[in-house]
Amino acid sequence: MNASMMQQPLLVSSLLIHAERHHGEQEVVSRRVEGDIHRYTYRDLAARSRQLANALQALGVGFGERVATLAWNGHRHMELYYAVSGSGSVLHTLNPRLHPDQVVWIAEHAQDQVLFFDLSFLPLVEAVAHRLPGVKAFVAMTGRAHMPAKADIPNLLCYEELVAAQPDTFAWPLFDENSASSLCYTSGTTGNPKGALYSHRSTVLHCYASALPDALNVSAREVILPVVPMFHVNAWGLPYAACMVGAKLVLPGPFLDGKNLYELFEREGVTLSAGVPTVWQGLLAHVETNGLKFSSMRRTIIGGSACPPAMMRAFQERYEVSVLHAWGMTELSPLGTACVLKASQEKLPAEQRLAIQAKQGRAVFGVDMKIVDEQGQTLPHDGKAAGELLVRGPWVIASYFKGDGGDPLVDGWFPTGDVATIDADGFMQITDRSKDVIKSGGEWIGSIDLENIAMAHPAVALAACIAASHPKWDERPLLVVVRKAGAEVTREQLLAFYDGKIARWWTPDDVAFVDAIPLGATGKVQKNRLREIFREHRLPTA
Numbered sequence: 001m002n003a004s005m006m007q008q009p010l011l012v013s014s015l016l017i018h019a020e021r022h023h024g025e026q027e028v029v030s031r032r033v034e035g036d037i038h039r040y041t042y043r044d045l046a047a048r049s050r051q052l053a054n055a056l057q058a059l060g061v062g063f064g065e066r067v068a069t070l071a072w073n074g075h076r077h078m079e080l081y082y083a084v085s086g087s088g089s090v091l092h093t094l095n096p097r098l099h100p101d102q103v104v105w106i107a108e109h110a111q112d113q114v115l116f117f118d119l120s121f122l123p124l125v126e127a128v129a130h131r132l133p134g135v136k137a138f139v140a141m142t143g144r145a146h147m148p149a150k151a152d153i154p155n156l157l158c159y160e161e162l163v164a165a166q167p168d169t170f171a172w173p174l175f176d177e178n179s180a181s182s183l184c185y186t187s188g189t190t191g192n193p194k195g196a197l198y199s200h201r202s203t204v205l206h207c208y209a210s211a212l213p214d215a216l217n218v219s220a221r222e223v224i225l226p227v228v229p230m231f232h233v234n235a236w237g238l239p240y241a242a243c244m245v246g247a248k249l250v251l252p253g254p255f256l257d258g259k260n261l262y263e264l265f266e267r268e269g270v271t272l273s274a275g276v277p278t279v280w281q282g283l284l285a286h287v288e289t290n291g292l293k294f295s296s297m298r299r300t301i302i303g304g305s306a307c308p309p310a311m312m313r314a315f316q317e318r319y320e321v322s323v324l325h326a327w328g329m330t331e332l333s334p335l336g337t338a339c340v341l342k343a344s345q346e347k348l349p350a351e352q353r354l355a356i357q358a359k360q361g362r363a364v365f366g367v368d369m370k371i372v373d374e375q376g377q378t379l380p381h382d383g384k385a386a387g388e389l390l391v392r393g394p395w396v397i398a399s400y401f402k403g404d405g406g407d408p409l410v411d412g413w414f415p416t417g418d419v420a421t422i423d424a425d426g427f428m429q430i431t432d433r434s435k436d437v438i439k440s441g442g443e444w445i446g447s448i449d450l451e452n453i454a455m456a457h458p459a460v461a462l463a464a465c466i467a468a469s470h471p472k473w474d475e476r477p478l479l480v481v482v483r484k485a486g487a488e489v490t491r492e493q494l495l496a497f498y499d500g501k502i503a504r505w506w507t508p509d510d511v512a513f514v515d516a517i518p519l520g521a522t523g524k525v526q527k528n529r530l531r532e533i534f535r536e537h538r539l540p541t542a
């Protein structure tokens with residue numbers, strides 16, 4: 001029997017329509033590539049998105065065709081988010097930190113029709129433009145005054161001119177909510193990157209779920225500054241969630257160092273931020289060195305890689321900024337779990353609360369998860385058994401773009417490639433990527449635990465633990481460490497720091513001090529590169 005309810009498709013454009021209608025005066029503030037601070041409202045964002053939608057039509061971009069961006073977090077990128085998806089085309093956020101060859105490969109694979117770019121990426125666009133014959137136009141996201149005088153780019157257009165030439169009337173079309181809205185490629189540490197093609201429906205459902213109190217808990221009362229780039233899984237959905245709830249949005253552009261971020265937090269009264277752990281190191285170092293405090297910041301979402309408890313402690317105990325640890329991936333739009341304590345856990349002693357917060361958290365409604373052993377048998381949720389994490393839900397991919405890599409699902413579940421435990425309260429904890437697990441004498445050692453301990457040492461700026469080959473045990477942990485500027489610590493002192501904190505046989509066999517650890521395009525440690533660098537490393541055998 002069919003229900004008698006309205007069939008209103010869940011479309012990305014509805015988020016913008018809602019923001020304009022109910023939060024029209026709410027501000028969107030951007031630190032632009034040009035260096036100025038730009039300020040307007042959701043009403044302006046909506047009007048300019050409609051102008052841009054007209055411009056896309058004038059450029060001949062059709063329904064379902066891909067429009068690429070190479071851009072920081074800023075109001076023009078927001079306009080593209082809504083104009084492209086809202087008019088039925090597909091927003092493809094390219095990662096500008098990739099090598100030009102990878103950008104060419106991905107843009108060709110996606111069959112991008114138009115490419116919009118921030119001026120910071122002019123050299124990159126010059127390097128790739130002639131290798132992308134399918135791209136009809138390259139649009140510099142700036143006004144006439146800042147257009148490059150000389151640029152080796154065919155069909156170069158000016159964003160502000162394109163927008164100004166169009167009326168701000170545009171009726172957002174209604175279409176099937178299962179149509180594609182945006183496209184993100186995985187970081188692709190091995191093989192070619194693969195595309196996750198989101199739908200309007202999956203994006204809006206993800207948005208609802210991520211805004212819930214036990215998820216990211218966003219509301220009209222928040223001032224949100226996503227440090228996570230809009231090219232990293234849609235800035236974790238915050239550009240959509242901000243419109244859904246009518247929060248003030250502050251977009252930092254390319255200025256992501258501690259000093260600039262801190263100034264923007266303070267000037268705009270930012271209450272909530274979000275980013276990967278490596279980005280917070282710069283901010284914490286800046287506030288620490290200058291004896292600063294946050295006057296408005298209350299919460300920060302940390303995910304993308306494990307948040308070391310030492311970082312949580314610094315935010316929470318020294319700066320009264322509570323940390324929300326979250327886990328997700330490109331294939332999940334990205335949010336899967338968020339670590340919000342249950343009422344009974346709030347009363348626990350601080351150390352126990354911190355131990356729970358180090359977990360990646362509980363599944364948000366819509367995401368179903370389980371862990372399995374190597375034979376695919378479901379493991380118990382006892383907080384001890386570790387196995388591969390599988391997920392399913394309406395914002396989890398069913399296949400990669402163009403069917404690349406074949407069917408990724410196992411009995412209808414998506415294997416995440418993460419190894420995790422799930423406790424009796426439903427809190428999931430990642431112990432490793434399955435590719436990064438250290439197998440010592442047939443037993444697994446979770447590298448994240450070892451890194452978290454090292455990161456708690458006052459002299460350690462960044463630590464990564466990888467498998468090094470061992471004649472007897474196959475693999476043993478090697479700790480790679482970047483010391484804090486001016487700090488001293490020896491191999492023996494670091495290894496002694498593990499005493500009593502972990503089973504003795506988990507203690508790393510050796511420590512390698514380095515000046516820098518390679519980070520990938522989304523700020524994560526590249527363990528495959530580290531393993532290559534230390535392939536010949538000989539562990540002490542005593």
Ligand code: AMP
Pocket residue numbers: 186187233302303304305306307325326327328329330331334360416417418430432433522
């Ligand atoms: P990406 O698709 O590039 O965002 O990468 C997703 C992967 O990042 C996941 O499969 C995890 O391995 C890792 N990841 C994301 N969030 C966390 C977290 N909070 N703790 C540990 N690993 C994480």
